[in-house]
Amino acid sequence: MEDPAAAPALFELRITADKGAGLFALQDIPRGTRITAEDPILVLPPDTALTDYHLHFERMTPDQHNRFSELASVDYTIKPTLMQSIRQRLQAKYSGSALDSAVADCVKMYRIFKTNSVDMGMSGSLGAGIFPLYSRMNHSCRRNVHNTYNETIGKETIHAIRDIKAGEELVTSYIHSSVLTYEDRQETLHKRWGFECRCEACEDPKFEESEQRRQRLQRLGKGIAVYERNDRFLTHFAGQPVPRDDADVLSWWEECVRLFKEEGMVGYNLSAAYRRCSQYALKLGHGAKALAYARKELEIERVCMGDETDHLKEGMEGAKFWIEHLGKLSEQDAVIDRMNQKREGKEDKKAAKKAAKKAAKSKQ
Numbered sequence: 462m463e464d465p466a467a468a469p470a471l472f473e474l475r476i477t478a479d480k481g482a483g484l485f486a487l488q489d490i491p492r493g494t495r496i497t498a499e500d501p502i503l504v505l506p507p508d509t510a511l512t513d514y515h516l517h518f519e520r521m522t523p524d525q526h527n528r529f530s531e532l533a534s535v536d537y538t539i540k541p542t543l544m545q546s547i548r549q550r551l552q553a554k555y556s557g558s559a560l561d562s563a564v565a566d567c568v569k570m571y572r573i574f575k576t577n578s579v580d581m582g583m584s585g586s587l588g589a590g591i592f593p594l595y596s597r598m599n600h601s602c603r604r605n606v607h608n609t610y611n612e613t614i615g616k617e618t619i620h621a622i623r624d625i626k627a628g629e630e631l632v633t634s635y636i637h638s639s640v641l642t643y644e645d646r647q648e649t650l651h652k653r654w655g656f657e658c659r660c661e662a663c664e665d666p667k668f669e670e671s672e673q674r675r676q677r678l679q680r681l682g683k684g685i686a687v688y689e690r691n692d693r694f695l696t697h698f699a700g701q702p703v704p705r706d707d708a709d710v711l712s713w714w715e716e717c718v719r720l721f722k723e724e725g726m727v728g729y730n731l732s733a734a735y736r737r738c739s740q741y742a743l744k745l746g747h748g749a750k751a752l753a754y755a756r757k758e759l760e761i762e763r764v765c766m767g768d769e770t771d772h773l774k775e776g777m778e779g780a781k782f783w784i785e786h787l788g789k790l791s792e793q794d795a796v797i798d799r800m801n802q803k804r805e806g807k808e809d810k811k812a813a814k815k816a817a818k819k820a821a822k823s824k825q
């Protein structure tokens with residue numbers, strides 16, 4: 462078996478001029494390559510209260526503590542009432558200067574955790590984690606890698622979503638709703654991660670085209686949401702054009718696919734759009750088209766995650782399970798077709814017999 466430690470490194474950690482540390486490719490990395498699959502340094506359960514952070518901090522080994530403490534940190538403001546609650550909580554254990562430093566450690570830990578953590582599981586259902594390499598990756602609104610917590614293998618993975626050249630920085634997107642326009646992205650990134658984004662998308666000379674695509678994606682998304690919730694009176698989206706019927710909504714999803722691809726958004730958004738195309742094609746009775754879209758979804762899923770997707774079985778979330786489902790439907794259709802043919806055959810024979818009898822009678 463090949464020793465992974467002997468393989469040439471795909472990337473290295475470098476200090477940048479304006480973004481702190483970041484990860485940089487040491488060789489060309491083809492689309493779909495799994496760049497890392499790593500274990501967390503620390504995981505906090507969902508909805509951990511700030512007043513409980515110290516419990517997790519105290520449980521860390523010296524090695525975990527050192528790796529964690531080296532990470533970047535944004536100086537989030539903490540309300541005086543919350544500071545008071547942390548203090549009260551820690552008073553049971555510490556006093557005097559030890560109490561002051563325990564409070565300071567708790568705040569420090571909170572800031573590092575919030576700056577560097579990533580959700581694990583669907584909408585953070587498994588909590589949030591700090592991962593040694595993920596936590597060193599900078600943001601881009603047009604990322605070149607996809608990161609996800611893969612529950613099947615229990616690791617955070619990073620995959621190349623396009624061919625990456627040696628020397629390029631590996632950049633992911635910190636924002637889930639990647640169709641945010643420039644202003645909204647800047648606001649979110651500044652508030653949460655304390656920086657002004659000057660990524661490829663934000664500094665694009667064809668900025669207007671990108672902005673128009675994102676605005677169009679937002680409008681399509683809103684119209685589709687109104688149609689799919691079957692609530693044309695959603696006041697929030699008043700005045701929003703809405704697809705007329707299923708054929709129309711399929712064409713809207715197809716436009717989303719085109720725009721996501723043009724924007725280089727080759728991730729969850731694109732695979733979800735392919736799924737909707739596949740579902741509407743099926744609803745409209747176009748089985749072959751539904752399967753073709755499902756295969757495209759699977760291709761994107763593999764690029765972003767690899768093949769270990771058993772955790773996506775429930776509700777056919779994973780593309781391979783959707784494809785299996787489509788296969789079963791077409792098997793059922795084939796059985797029904799065969800039954801119909803058999804029945805029609807019997808009916809034809811009966812009719813022929815009857816006609817022959819009638820002809821014989823009329824000859825007599």
Ligand SMILES: C[S@@+](CC[C@H](N)C(=O)[O-])C[C@H]1O[C@@H](n2cnc3c(N)ncnc32)[C@H](O)[C@@H]1O
Pocket residue numbers: 479480481482483532533534535576577595596597598599600601654655656657658659660
């Ligand atoms: C998860 S850390 C990323 C690694 C970090 N650069 C380091 O030195 O460890 C997030 C922080 O990195 C910086 N950062 C990430 N993406 C950036 C970008 N596109 N422009 C400027 N700063 C960025 C911000 O300070 C942000 O709060």
